[in-house]
Amino acid sequence: MKKILLPTVTLLFSLSVSSKTTPVYLDPSAPLEDRVEDALSRMTLEEKIGVIHAQSKFSSAGVPRLGIPELWTTDGPHGIRPEVLWDEWEQAGWTNDSCIAFPALTCLAATWDPEVSYLYGKSIGEEARYRKKDILLGPGVNILRTPLNGRNFEYMGEDPYLASVMVVPYVKGVQDNGVAACVKHYALNNNEVNRHMTNVIVDDRTLYEIYLPAFKAAVEGGHAWSIMGSYNLYNDEWNCHNSRLLNDVLKGEWDFDGVVVSDWGGTHITDQAITNGLDLEFGSWTNGLSAGTSNAYDNYFMAYPYLEKIKSGEVGTEELDNKVRRVLRLMFRTNMDSSRPYGSMASESHMKAAHKIGSDGIVLLKNDGNILPLSTENKPTIAVIGENAIKMMTVGGGSSSLKAKYEISPLEGIRNHFGDKANVVYARGYVGDPSGEYNGVVTGQDLSDNRSEMELIKEAREVATNADYVIIIGGLNKSAGQDCEDSDRADMKLPYNQDKLIEAVAEVNPKTIYINISGNPVEMPWVDQVPVILQGWYLGSEAGNALASVLSGEVNPSGKLPMTFPQTLDQVESHRHGSYLGKPRNDGTPFVDNEYAEGIYVGYRGMDKNNFTPLFPFGHGLSYTDFKYGDIKTDLLENGLIELRLNVTNSGKIAGAEVAQLYISDPECSVPRPVKELKGFKKVYLEPGETREIVFQVSPQDLSYFDVESHGWRLEPGMFEASVGSSSKDIRSKTRFAVD
Ligand code: BGC
16 A cells, blocks of 8 residues: 555645746736736737637637637627627527626716626626626727717716716726726717718817827726727827827826737727737727628738738837737636636626616606606506607617517516506507517517507507596617617707607697607707606616616616707817818729817816806706705815815605715916816715715815917916816805915
8 A cells, every 4th residue: 555655645746846837927816917928929820810800700819829818708798799600790699698687887977876887897708707708898988079979878978077076986996807898989970970080089188088088097097997088089090090199198107917808890000009009909890880891800900911010020029029028917817827717697787787777867847746656656648659668779780789588678667667556557658669670689579560659659649638647658679770880860859750649648738748769869859848757878787777776766866968969060179160060082092081160168168168057957857856066065175176065965755875976167277177077076865954074075186177389287386276066067165265
């Protein structure tokens, strides 16, 4: 027996010797940068080229010889995209990839709650991790410049400060799973029409004050591990290889140490891809959405063409090594981090998260006569009307389209909630888009209905006449030309004859509630005839349940608009200066020059400048209770920050949350400044009668403007005004303070 033991001991010894020779790049205890350098030093030229471009629609190669795994990406940003075929957009037909659809990012922004944003990031990151993805293609933080942009629903509204505060926890939540967030689309991608050919012309002040802050926050505050270049051009260079945006600003000024990923089909020129900051090329030979050719990967701009240039001596390898370092760094943070958690999919906690984000983000725009919450005394008849009450919204809209594990429609949610307490009846009201398919994922719903508009309205009126309450659920959908990638809306009106329907129904029932499902503002010419209006966004898997919680009062609404709802497009600055799409060049090229002539006057900044009264202002959102604001007390702190304190009291009868918003004005500045700008907000939950002190700290940065000449932020001494309110138009308390 003893003789048998001896070799075993020897074997253990030799194992422990070999573990000492573990290469540094495989040693989890070695410093990150040492691992990167070690891996880099072992790679051949071909292996380096291999890791900087795609090998399939959504993955890039690892280094098989060294055991460095492939990198897998997924859309983003509202749920995990279903698996697609290796080289096609078409879904692969797997049966294990149905996800929880979380509410759209506009809804997340409407919560004005950074903790909810972390919950979102953590939950979607867990799903990405469980699906073995290393990069989540999201969140999106392009600023809403026009209500027509088909992709606004994937972004966080019109205000750079709000988007900056909300993006950071999302990124952190995702990355806590060992999954990289990929913040998109950097930058100035503010419309879909002509997105590949639009060259944006914007002054530096507008760039730094409006369009860059949320990206900067994601990089500096959230330490995002990747960022996606946008399709459009700026300074006549495509943004996926744009020397100013990528080299100077992102990697220079912000010290970004992660990976610049091209948008799918956003790379165009090898020389620029080499020198102008792109690190990882995806989706070339596609138009980014529908068209593609097979197995073109070796022909990618950063594949053979790059290799050839190196081999012929035309270019060196310094840029290549830099790109590979970044990709390796991302790998050590994600798929080569053996300590990262395992993730989870469609868990109960994700369903609850989707429900919470949804119900916290629903915005009560109007509640005349306190019709909401719905009273179920005397078992009322509730007439639900509209296609959006039954239409699945998780399929469609472009790359954010999902294969959801389940989706509770508004009608189902209302029935679930009120089923035995009310008599719920339904009428179609209008026919929008009865189809439901995206890249092979089908809703399975047959919504075709051949009745005329007249017949549909007639039925809706009859149903409404006999009901105690009417809930019309309408708005936009995810079809091309509505809230959908690769197209913009033609105008800001409600489609499919809905205005007529709403007016006709409101005429016969004074208790009409309209729920607008959209990711964008819409015109509401009938606003005075409809007593109750809610903004219901796209709410994902838990849509109907989240809406029902608010309608019933189980959740007291606390969402606030992250964007202005203008009355018409004539109130929108980017439209007042001509076409928001810019002008085609008359030089025989397909390029369009789009000058952002409105400058910094985007959203409420433009409304305030013109003294316009919007339909619903930025920051607006009602509650079932009331809040009273006290006076602001100001202190200068030793660290140079200005502290503003005030009490907020729940003066109503039920518990609820209020978002107190701080706006700063600099009326004495030597350069034109917006009338006011959001520089702080706090969401506070209060029991009836409860008072809490809210504290804001204002930094010099919050008081500054971007000075183009010195290329820096400038604080001009003088008097400043601080306004705190319940919306950008409902200011409850003001104070002035001097800064020297
Ligand atoms: C979109 C990106 C998306 C990518 C991959 C592109 O068309 O612009 O947002 O992540 O496709 O699906």
